[in-house]
Amino acid sequence: MPTAIEIFKHLPKKNCGKCNFPTCLAFAMQLANSKAKLADCPYVTEEAKAKLEASSAPPIRLVSIGAGESKFEIGDETELYRHDKKFFHQTRYAIVISDTASDKEAGAKLKRAADLRFERVGQNLAMDMLGVRNDSGDPAKFASMVARVAKESALPLVLMSADAEAIKAAASAARPSRPLIYAADANNWQAMAAVAKELKFPLAVKHDELNGLAGLVEKVRAAGVEDLVLDLCPRDLQQLVERNTIVRKNAVKKTFRGLGFPIVTNACGSKQAVLMALTSTMKYGGIVLLDDLDPAHAIPLFVLRQNIYTDPQVPIQVKAGLYSINNPGGDAPVLFTTNFSLTYFTVAADIEKSRVPAWLLVVDTEGLSVMTAFSAGKLTAEGVAEALRSSGALEKSSRKEVIMPGMLSRMSGKLQELTGLKVIVGPRESSGIPKVLRSL
Numbered sequence: 001m002p003t004a005i006e007i008f009k010h011l012p013k014k015n016c017g018k019c020n021f022p023t024c025l026a027f028a029m030q031l032a033n034s035k036a037k038l039a040d041c042p043y044v045t046e047e048a049k050a051k052l053e054a055s056s057a058p059p060i061r062l063v064s065i066g067a068g069e070s071k072f073e074i075g076d077e078t079e080l081y082r083h084d085k086k087f088f089h090q091t092r093y094a095i096v097i098s099d100t101a102s103d104k105e106a107g108a109k110l111k112r113a114a115d116l117r118f119e120r121v122g123q124n125l126a127m128d129m130l131g132v133r134n135d136s137g138d139p140a141k142f143a144s145m146v147a148r149v150a151k152e153s154a155l156p157l158v159l160m161s162a163d164a165e166a167i168k169a170a171a172s173a174a175r176p177s178r179p180l181i182y183a184a185d186a187n188n189w190q191a192m193a194a195v196a197k198e199l200k201f202p203l204a205v206k207h208d209e210l211n212g213l214a215g216l217v218e219k220v221r222a223a224g225v226e227d228l229v230l231d232l233c234p235r236d237l238q239q240l241v242e243r244n245t246i247v248r249k250n251a252v253k254k255t256f257r258g259l260g261f262p263i264v265t266n267a268c269g270s271k272q273a274v275l276m277a278l279t280s281t282m283k284y285g286g287i288v289l290l291d292d293l294d295p296a297h298a299i300p301l302f303v304l305r306q307n308i309y310t311d312p313q314v315p316i317q318v319k320a321g322l323y324s325i326n327n328p329g330g331d332a333p334v335l336f337t338t339n340f341s342l343t344y345f346t347v348a349a350d351i352e353k354s355r356v357p358a359w360l361l362v363v364d365t366e367g368l369s370v371m372t373a374f375s376a377g378k379l380t381a382e383g384v385a386e387a388l389r390s391s392g393a394l395e396k397s398s399r400k401e402v403i404m405p406g407m408l409s410r411m412s413g414k415l416q417e418l419t420g421l422k423v424i425v426g427p428r429e430s431s432g433i434p435k436v437l438r439s440l
């Protein structure tokens with residue numbers, strides 16, 4: 001967003017008040033803070049409008065793909081480094097099915113894609129898209145595979161063909177979802193841009209050289225398509241990092257805005273496909289196309305993405321309170337931990353594993369882990385005593401004892417004094433919890 005002074009330069013300076021602000025400068029200040037709309041000034045010229053809209057556009061265009069619940073957005077990133085603020089729209093992964101695949105092969109791939117679903121720290125990690133590639137060269141065969149995939153999965157699609165007629169043939173099967181068309185290149189861009197414009201689908205543009213890509217993007221935009229995704233065609237991992245970084249840096253620093261669009265990496269056919277997916281995730285990738293994905297590779301890939309796309313200033317938290325695990329009754333023991341998600345889910349999983357019924361009290365530590373919370377004064381004996389009282393834990397369990405994390409042993413005396421409970425110092429590592437519970 002431009003500053004108030006930059007906006008002011010483009011306003012008519014009549015100070016007439018018709019925008020509901022007494023002066024043009026006051027209006028400019030409200031605009032800069034997104035508290036007014038440019039359209040509220042009846043005298044602003046079309047030229048000024050175009051200039052202001054261009055300078056307030058996000059550095060990387062926001063592109064939405066799919067429809068309904070599985071719709072997602074990519075782009076609209078503002079940072080080069082995650083720690084400066086956060087990254088907003090996570091990398092999306094697609095498994096690609098060839099239109100020459102047999103019925104059985106296509107079915108197996110669809111099932112594998114659907115099964116790539118894991119839960120971690122309370123969040124679902126899963127495959128995001130499916131691609132259909134026109135290897136047959138036959139538009140009818142392509143449309144038929146797209147129809148099958150769209151029927152069996154609600155995931156957004158990538159329509160992969162160099163033939164605009166094949167894309168057109170498959171378009172109705174892909175609706176009502178808004179698929180990504182992949183891809184326009186130096187040879188087919190006119191036909192592809194025409195189809196993308198007519199169908200209102202986003203379009204990937206590819207070129208094996210960045211200057212060439214910038215020129216191609218300009219032509220496609222001039223043809224009326226703005227929702228673009230860029231394939232930078234890296235030949236190896238080094239070039240992937242270099243090109244993705246150049247494009248992101250130029251967009252975010254606004255030194256060159258011609259390539260300010262999300263990036264798609266086509267890793268199909270590469271022996272380093274998983275490495276390309278990992279590198280794209282770390283280095284500004286919007287979408288990664290893969291021939292397939294083994295669950296053993298999917299888990300680290302999804303976890304990497306989860307870590308990169310969380311807000312570094314806000315720890316992932318669970319709700320504080322009393323949680324029942326393994327159907328505890330009145331004689332079940334009470335343990336406590338913090339509300340940092342990773343800590344909670346690790347402790348809860350270890351209690352579950354023990355098969356011993358137990359109550360787990362989650363103390364609000366603003367999402368900090370045990371030692372960090374203790375060091376920061378967010379996990380105190382007084383706080384735990386209050387949480388034991390307010391959560392009802394003392395009424396739920398008839399045992400007059402509480403199990404604390406081993407790292408907090410120095411707090412045990414004070415806690416015992418405040419609650420009158422027997423305080424059992426648990427293991428330093430959560431993995432030791434089953435042994436302690438079974439020994440009670």
Ligand code: SF4
Nearest residue numbers: 015016017019024041
């Ligand atoms: Fe200035 Fe336009 Fe507002 Fe009048 S309506 S005060 S010209 S910004």
